[in-house]
Amino acid sequence: MSTDDQMSTNTGHAEIRAIVVDDDADVREIFIELLQMNDIKVVANGINGKEAVELYKMHHPDFVFLDYLMPEYDGLYAIEQIREFDPNGKIILVSGSHFERNVLGDTVKAIIKKPIEISEIFKAINRITLTT
Amino acid sequence: MTLQPKELGIKSSDEWMVSNELKELDAAESELVEKEKHLTMLTNESFSKMKEVSKINRDLQNRIKSLQELSASLNRKNDELKMANKELERKTILNDQVSLELKEKLERVTQKEKELSMQRDFLTRRLDETTQDLVKAEKFAIIGELSARLAHDLRNPLSVIKNTMDVMSAKQNMKIEERLQHIARFKRAVQRMSHQIDDVLDFVKKTEMMLHQVSLRSIIDSAINVILIPPNVKIFLPSNDVSIMCDSRKLEAVFSNVILNAIQAINDNGEVKIRVMDIGTHVKIEFEDTGSGISVTAMQKIFDPLFTTKQTGTGLGLSICKNIVEQHGGTITVKSPPTIFTITLPKNM
Numbered sequence: 001m002s003t004d005d006q007m008s009t010n011t012g013h014a015e016i017r018a019i020v021v022d023d024d025a026d027v028r029e030i031f032i033e034l035l036q037m038n039d040i041k042v043v044a045n046g047i048n049g050k051e052a053v054e055l056y057k058m059h060h061p062d063f064v065f066l067d068y069l070m071p072e073y074d075g076l077y078a079i080e081q082i083r084e085f086d087p088n089g090k091i092i093l094v095s096g097s098h099f100e101r102n103v104l105g106d107t108v109k110a111i112i113k114k115p116i117e118i119s120e121i122f123k124a125i126n127r128i129t130l131t132t
Numbered sequence: 133m134t135l136q137p138k139e140l141g142i143k144s145s146d147e148w149m150v151s152n153e154l155k156e157l158d159a160a161e162s163e164l165v166e167k168e169k170h171l172t173m174l175t176n177e178s179f180s181k182m183k184e185v186s187k188i189n190r191d192l193q194n195r196i197k198s199l200q201e202l203s204a205s206l207n208r209k210n211d212e213l214k215m216a217n218k219e220l221e222r223k224t225i226l227n228d229q230v231s232l233e234l235k236e237k238l239e240r241v242t243q244k245e246k247e248l249s250m251q252r253d254f255l256t257r258r259l260d261e262t263t264q265d266l267v268k269a270e271k272f273a274i275i276g277e278l279s280a281r282l283a284h285d286l287r288n289p290l291s292v293i294k295n296t297m298d299v300m301s302a303k304q305n306m307k308i309e310e311r312l313q314h315i316a317r318f319k320r321a322v323q324r325m326s327h328q329i330d331d332v333l334d335f336v337k338k339t340e341m342m343l344h345q346v347s348l349r350s351i352i353d354s355a356i357n358v359i360l361i362p363p364n365v366k367i368f369l370p371s372n373d374v375s376i377m378c379d380s381r382k383l384e385a386v387f388s389n390v391i392l393n394a395i396q397a398i399n400d401n402g403e404v405k406i407r408v409m410d411i412g413t414h415v416k417i418e419f420e421d422t423g424s425g426i427s428v429t430a431m432q433k434i435f436d437p438l439f440t441t442k443q444t445g446t447g448l449g450l451s452i453c454k455n456i457v458e459q460h461g462g463t464i465t466v467k468s469p470p471t472i473f474t475i476t477l478p479k480n481m
Contacts, residue, residue, distance in 0.1 A: 096284035
């Protein structure tokens with residue numbers, strides 16, 4: 001990924017507000033840094049599904065970047081709770097495995113596989129913004 | 133003989149002749165009397181002899197009679213014996229028949245036993261095969277789950293490496309502090325990846341046991357040596373020691389795993405007490421920590437492969453420990469709170 005790509009992909013996304021939820025501190029922190037570098041404002045972050053729901057209700061973000069496998073309250077819990085609260089909630093699942101695709105169907109707007117490729121993130125954001 | 137007295141005085145030749153004859157007669161008469169006497173005596177004698185003989189005869193007859201009786205009774209006895217013998221023979225024949233039948237039945241039983249034993253062997257084999265298949269299937273299932281999990285777990289540190297690289301290459305003029313922070317992330321990511329791979333490999337491969345007599349204290353000491361003990365953690369070592377037959381390298385891995393878990397459970401702040409107890413043929417090793425304890429649901433699955441409550445755990449550590457302890461013919465159990473892991477091992481496996 002080059003800087004030029006970032007410049008071209010992130011134009012028009014300056015106002016995006018997001019929350020990041022991942023139980024892995026290193027993954028979470030560097031991902032947030034990368035998003036902020038690309039003008040996505042990360043308003044809050046959490047470590048499990050329960051925190052994701054609380055943060056969503058508190059901040060009403062444009063996007064939720066959500067991990068799937070987390071201790072106690074996992075991504076599925078967050079997806080169900082957030083959709084109940086806001087059926088149009090834009091959840092992007094950022095995960096390590098394939099099996100979520102079968103489980104989740106269209107309950108999430110996109111599934112991004114780790115290692116996170118920032119250009120994939122922007123592709124997803126663009127697609128979701130255009131279709132809604 | 134009649135004597136005529138008137139003729140006594142006349143001595144004539146006739147008279148003389150008569151007297152002679154008379155004399156002869158008398159002599160003959162006395163001889164006769166004598167003979168008669170003798171005869172009578174003989175008669176008496178023979179009579180008494182006869183009496184005696186007849187007595188003997190009677191006796192003999194009596195004896196014969198009693199002999200006859202005896203013979204009769206013997207005959208009777210003989211008959212009885214014959215009967216008994218016949219009966220015995222009959223019984224013997226019957227017995228032989230029964231014995232033959234029994235023999236046949238026994239043969240049938242033996243045959244049945246043989247069949248049953250064969251069937252049992254067959255079933256045992258089938259059971260073994262099925263068990264092996266099941267174990268294999270379970271192992272495959274676990275390995276399948278394991279590789280999915282490993283892939284997932286490797287993606288996290290991989291993501292960290294990739295994103296850190298993205299950030300570092302985007303920010304060319306980075307402050308040294310920030311750079312060091314990123315380098316630390318790299319290090320952690322690489323460490324986690326190798327740790328996860330090591331754990332999976334340890335779980336998948338089951339190596340041979342290298343048994344020797346070793347002191348438990350020395351194993352505990354070397355287990356602690358491989359762990360970086362945080363400054364606020366106090367470890368209490370056992371004052372006593374027991375030597376046992378074991379694979380010390382494997383047990384060292386078990387002990388360091390359990391001690392590391394204890395240190396994590398107390399959040400790098402508290403105490404870990406290790407006790408060694410000699411209980412005869414076995415030895416008991418306890419690891420107690422001052423952590424808040426383990427939930428009942430977590431305790432039920434704590435030794436299951438892939439079960440973890442930690443963010444970066446593989447869920448294999450205690451499962452591997454259990455395998456090793458069981459390979460030694462021992463057991464590992466847990467109770468909480470306070471959390472105590474108890475390992476029981478035979479002294480001479």
